[in-house]
Amino acid sequence: MGINKNSNKQTIIKLSKEFNSFYLYDEKYIITCANELKNNFKNVHFLYSIKANPNPMVLDSVLKQGFGVDAASVKEVMLASNKGLASKLIQYSAPGKTIQDIEITLNHSIIIADSLSEIKLINKIAQNQSIKANIGIRINPDFSFDSITGSSSKFGIDVDQLFSALSWIKQLNNINIIGFHIHLQSQELNVERLENYYENIFNLALSLQHEIKHPLQFINMGSGLGIPYASEDKPLDITRLGKKVSNLMESFSSQLSQSQIYIETGRYLVGSSGTYITKVLDKKISCGKNYAILHNTLNGFMRLSLSQLVNQYNTSNNPKGTEPLFTSANAFSFTPFTSETEMEKITLVGNLCTSADIIAKDIILPKLKPGDLITIPNAGCYAASLSPIQFSSQTPPPEVFLTSDGREILTKRNIIYDI
Ligand SMILES: *Cc1c(COP(=O)(O)O)cnc(C)c1O
Numbered sequence: 001m002g003i004n005k006n007s008n009k010q011t012i013i014k015l016s017k018e019f020n021s022f023y024l025y026d027e028k029y030i031i032t033c034a035n036e037l038k039n040n041f042k043n044v045h046f047l048y049s050i051k052a053n054p055n056p057m058v059l060d061s062v063l064k065q066g067f068g069v070d071a072a073s074v075k076e077v078m079l080a081s082n083k084g085l086a087s088k089l090i091q092y093s094a095p096g097k098t099i100q101d102i103e104i105t106l107n108h109s110i111i112i113a114d115s116l117s118e119i120k121l122i123n124k125i126a127q128n129q130s131i132k133a134n135i136g137i138r139i140n141p142d143f144s145f146d147s148i149t150g151s152s153s154k155f156g157i158d159v160d161q162l163f164s165a166l167s168w169i170k171q172l173n174n175i176n177i178i179g180f181h182i183h184l185q186s187q188e189l190n191v192e193r194l195e196n197y198y199e200n201i202f203n204l205a206l207s208l209q210h211e212i213k214h215p216l217q218f219i220n221m222g223s224g225l226g227i228p229y230a231s232e233d234k235p236l237d238i239t240r241l242g243k244k245v246s247n248l249m250e251s252f253s254s255q256l257s258q259s260q261i262y263i264e265t266g267r268y269l270v271g272s273s274g275t276y277i278t279k280v281l282d283k284k285i286s287c288g289k290n291y292a293i294l295h296n297t298l299n300g301f302m303r304l305s306l307s308q309l310v311n312q313y314n315t316s317n318n319p320k321g322t323e324p325l326f327t328s329a330n331a332f333s334f335t336p337f338t339s340e341t342e343m344e345k346i347t348l349v350g351n352l353c354t355s356a357d358i359i360a361k362d363i364i365l366p367k368l369k370p371g372d373l374i375t376i377p378n379a380g381c382y383a384a385s386l387s388p389i390q391f392s393s394q395t396p397p398p399e400v401f402l403t404s405d406g407r408e409i410l411t412k413r414n415i416i417y418d419i
Pocket residue numbers: 049051052070072093183186187222223224225264265266267268323381
């Protein structure tokens with residue numbers, strides 16, 4: 001991407017004098033990725049999936065690039081709304097919304113109904129508030145990335161069930177269905193699979209529009225945009241994918257002339273902007289095996305230890321990803337800051353009182369010593385936001401945001417108990 005990652009080395013060394021582990025988010029990467037998406041997908045509007053990284057500086061930066069948001073909870077809706085984002089650019093999509101969730105967000109977002117009963121519930125709450133709510137519906141389509149048939153899902157409404165329910169849905173006076181949302185999977189690097197997926201969505205949108213008998217205002221195609229993690233991963237061909245979407249928009253332009261196309265992404269936009277830094281606290285040898293004990297691993301960046309657990313329990317060589325918890329066996333790399341040239345076999349573990357706090361087994365690294373730093377890339381998404389910071393009352397790693405003009409802004413996560 002043309003940005004030299006080592007450019008932050010001095011900043012990292014400086015911050016490590018104060019913190020034993022921390023996240024560094026570099027805004028330059030966010031801007032680069034945002035521009036890449038905007039330049040390749042003309043006339044598509046992007047929604048940022050806040051759950052990937054709700055850090056306030058990250059969110060500000062993303063909003064400055066003109067993104068809307070995909071919110072997964074009331075708090076995420078309100079985070080974006082309080083920053084002044086228009087309600088039509090906040091799509092609230094999650095299963096199992098409570099009455100309160102709907103009451104609070106109805107005026108601040110487009111709620112994406114996730115079930116038939118939720119459609120009724122939204123209608124009732126809108127009636128109580130004497131409004132007609134513009135809503136979307138999340139669909140469980142009759143196709144998947146792999147095949148031309150769908151599969152059972154906890155998300156959305158099966159498309160055939162929706163078609164048979166439309167006669168009563170259309171009688172509801174306090175909702176107006178203005179669009180559809182589909183999201184089947186994350187972290188896809190194969191451009192052909194995404195091309196087929198988008199084509200299937202356009203065809204489905206056409207039949208949905210035909211069934212509801214009024215023009216769709218939006219089609220939200222969800223995410224899927226993957227980033228390289230393991231060294232063998234090849235970047236997604238975003239240029240080719242952008243062309244495919246342009247072609248689809250052109251060929252469907254007369255039938256879907258009023259529909260805004262949305263694509264959601266968390267990781268593509270912010271994943272590569274983040275680095276996790278952890279310090280070697282101690283070293284030991286047990287039964288001939290070398291251990292380096294690091295600060296805040298399972299509780300600072302959980303995906304690393306989770307990957308070890310998956311590998312431990314899985315018998316297949318290539319266990320399937322379960323985003324955002326597990327990507328692939330060797331998704332993360334470990335780069336120590338050291339001038340040491342002698343190598344050793346080492347197991348990297350954390351300082352929690354559980355043997356599950358292990359992030360790499362028997363890897364070869366330059367000989368480490370207490371005080372050395374290890375950096376881990378792709379820590380901008382599903383990292384700080386996905387880690388069990390309450391366990392064993394440790395202090396969560398602070399997050400430092402490096403603005404594109406070189407300022408460092410520190411955020412500390414809430415510490416659970418004020419003692
Ligand atoms: C989490 C999520 C996303 C974001 O996925 P990424 O892999 O971060 O792009 C998009 N849409 C929905 C509905 C999600 O739940």
